Amino acid sequence: MSEELPGLDLERLRAHLDRVAPGMAAGPLSGEVITGGKSNLTYVVTDGTGSWVVRRPPLGHVLATAHDMAREYRVMTALRDTAVPVPRTHLLCEDTEVLGAPFYVMEYVAGTPIRTEEQIAPLGPEGTRAVAEALITTLGDLHAVVPEEVGLGDFGRPEGFLERQVRRWRKQLDASRSRDIPGIDELHEKLARTLPEQSAPAIVHGDYRLDNVLVTDKGEIGAVLDWEMATLGDPLVDLGLMLVYQRQPVDGRSATTAEGYPSPEELVAMYARSTGRDVSRLGWYVALGCFKLAVIAEGIHFRHAQGLTVGAGFDRIGEVVAPLVANAHAMLKED
Structure with missing residues (x-):
């Protein structure tokens, strides 16, 4: 080898x-x-x-x-x-x-997973906006696919999906506790207590964001990648998590802060128009996305403290947990 x-x-x-x-x-x-x-x-x-x-x-x-x-x-x-x-x-x-x-x-699909302002800058403001619009359109296209029509009718269990998500990430949190995290237990309780009525089930990507798609030289989306978390469930979790990455980048100057990139409110409006889905409780889904990323970051922090991570940047990953928890609480107040 x-x-x-x-x-x-x-x-x-x-x-x-x-x-x-x-x-x-x-x-x-x-x-x-x-x-x-x-x-x-x-x-x-x-x-x-x-x-x-x-x-x-x-x-x-x-x-x-x-x-x-x-x-x-x-x-x-x-x-x-x-x-x-x-x-x-x-x-x-x-x-x-x-x-x-x-x-x-x-x-092999030619293209770039765009993460930073520097990567998206050559497209200019108009091209940047076009990429973001294509990202939302593609998400709507995914959520419009009827699972049974493509052989994915048994790909997941939509019933009780949101409740299982909240429970799953609480379980993950409990497995990696190494310090006090103010507000995170209260966040879990609020999420569990205020579950929205589930949106009509669809294929959920599970980690939909700009750097999980390939953008071609023409500024088009050539392919959506990284489907390992895909399932059937409430598709608004995809939109909520995507907005978390935009509102609170965890690794510096994100491409979503570049000139021309639409605001979260604009993207939500685009999605609602193209899908017809009710997004009135989207704040809850954003809060769930914050909780999920906070738990993941805390798990990495826990492993780093035990000397089980290799590479740069792990020493500071724990710093994003508190802001994510605070953002989630703010979203639930608005919801």
Whole structure:
């Protein structure tokens, strides 16, 4: 296995492709890592003529998460003929003897996951606005897909979805408590006590934001990525979480602060017009998104304090927890 490609043995991959997809790869394979770490590992692989993306769980993953590859593969395959732009899927391999973990191969889509003002600046204010509008339009397109019509009728349990979300993130919080966090228990209680009437169920992405889509050179959305948290449930959780990332960037000057990027209120109005969904209780969904991110950040802070994280930036992740909790309380007052 190449030291430059941890988790991907190109010779074993090529042998597997030759067995299950003869002719797909014409020459020797080479590749590079796109993303790595605690998220799923993603590589671009080429035979010198064509290019593909290979995605597998992180090194040392546990069997309990082995289904994630099949889950991502299934939802992208189901959406391939809808208005939602997704990479075309080629093959799924759940045989861990090939690469040591389940993996799948999909189409390589050119584009950039935009995170910063610097990345979006070349598009100018008009182009920046167009990207944001496309982001909202695509979210509406996803939520308009009828799960049963694309073979995803059993992809999740919409009934009781919001209650389970609140309970799940409280459980995650309890598993990573290492310090007093003022207001977070009260936040959980408020969320549980003020559950809104659930919006009509739809396919939920689970982590929908600007840097989880690929923006093409023309400023269009080429593909929506990172479907490992997808399920069926209340689609307003996608909109709420997207607004949390916009209102409270956790990693510096976000692209959503660039000139031309619409305000949260404008984006909500666009979504409501295009979907016809009632967004009058959206403050609750934003608060839930804040709670979710606060719990995730606290978990990272907890692991960092135990010396279990590697890389830069983990030492300050705990600083975002209190502002997220405060923002959630403010949203519930407005709701």
